[in-house]
Amino acid sequence: MLGHFFGWGFIVQVLAIAHWAKRGRDRFWIWIIIFGGVVGALAYFLIEGLPDWDDMKRSMRGPSRRRRIETLRAMIHDNPSAGNYEELGALLVEERKWRDAREAFDRAIAQRTDLLDTFYWRGVAAFELGDDKAAIADLEKVAKVHPKYDYSRVQCFLARALARSVRTQEAMAAFERLIEISTSSESIVTAAEFFAANGREAQARELVDTILARRATMPAYQKRRDRTWISLAKKLDRKLAA
Numbered sequence: 552m553l554g555h556f557f558g559w560g561f562i563v564q565v566l567a568i569a570h571w572a573k574r575g576r577d578r579f580w581i582w583i584i585i586f587g588g589v590v591g592a593l594a595y596f597l598i599e600g601l602p603d604w605d606d607m608k609r610s611m612r613g614p615s616r617r618r619r620i621e622t623l624r625a626m627i628h629d630n631p632s633a634g635n636y637e638e639l640g641a642l643l644v645e646e647r648k649w650r651d652a653r654e655a656f657d658r659a660i661a662q663r664t665d666l667l668d669t670f671y672w673r674g675v676a677a678f679e680l681g682d683d684k685a686a687i688a689d690l691e692k693v694a695k696v697h698p699k700y701d702y703s704r705v706q707c708f709l710a711r712a713l714a715r716s717v718r719t720q721e722a723m724a725a726f727e728r729l730i731e732i733s734t735s736s737e738s739i740v741t742a743a744e745f746f747a748a749n750g751r752e753a754q755a756r757e758l759v760d761t762i763l764a765r766r767a768t769m770p771a772y773q774k775r776r777d778r779t780w781i782s783l784a785k786k787l788d789r790k791l792a793a
Contacts, residue, residue: 563589563592563593564584564585564588564589564591564592566592567584567591567592568581568584568585616642616645616646617646619642620639620642620643620646623635623638623639623642624639627639631658632662633658633659633662633663634659636655636656636658636659636662637655637656637659637666637668637669639655640652640653640655640656640659640669640672640673640676641672643655644672644675644676647679649676649679649680650676650680652672652673652676653673653676653677653680656669656670656672656673656676657673660673667692667693667696667697667700670689670692670693671689671690671693671700671701671705673689674686674687674688674689674690674692674693674705674708674709675690675708677689678690678708678711678712683712683713683715683716684716686708686709686712687709687712687713687716690705690708690709690712691709693705694706694709698728698732699732699733702733702735703729703732703733703735703738704737704738706725706728706729706732706733706738707729707733707735707737707738707741709725710722710725710726710728710729710741710742710745711741713725714726714745719749722745723745723749726741726742726745726746729741729742730742730758736762736765736777736780736781736784737777737780739758739761739762739780739784740758740759740762740780740783740784740787742758743755743758743759743762743784743787744783744787746758747787747790747791752791755787755791756791759784759787759788759791760788762780762781762784763781763784763785763788766781
């Protein structure tokens with residue numbers, strides 16, 4: 552029994568080392584895993600691996616999600632209800648199939664117009680497809696009713712769509728509202744980029760400093776979640792310094 556346990560312990564160590572190598576965690580973890588044995592490997596997974604569990608679950612759900620998409624496509628032939636189209640659109644968003652998702656939301660909205668979520672995700676799909684005019688129409692509709700929808704991402708997408716449409720004054724007002732209601736890294740960095748590009752370098756610098764100062768006290772899982780925005784903040788910091 553003891554030998555069986557240590558056999559599994561070795562497998563856990565190998566998995567921990569593989570995860571460490573793939574994710575590029577702090578170097579001290581490799582020594583904890585090697586010399587700490589199964590206890591060290593379990594400690595690594597508890598502190599560094601557990602926050603990745605959501606990503607792992609999403610990737611494991613991929614095949615079942617795609618099967619559900621095919622099932623819904625077949626069901627829609629017999630029952631083209633708004634609910635079926637809404638569910639199909641939501642699954643297609645997870646697959647990042649923006650064109651198909653937008654079409655599904657179009658068909659759902661043609662039947663009922665009382666769900667903000669449908670307008671929001673149709674607006675996001677339009678934004679991802681580069682159709683800023685359509686994105687602005689949907690996102691404005693949602694933001695007027697619920698400006699903090701999806702943790703204020705509706706306001707972030709709206710501001711970015713206005714900026715890409717060269718509606719600079721409206722975008723400026725939208726970004727100002729965004730940083731009033733949201734403290735997320737995504738919101739702050741996108742606002743800083745816009746301000747820096749439009750003659751407000753001092754405000755951009757202040758926002759970048761906020762993100763970089765916050766990074767020092769961020770837990771590891773949050774650093775991983777926000778790594779894209781932290782990287783952009785660092786680049787903008789260098790650009791502003793130059």
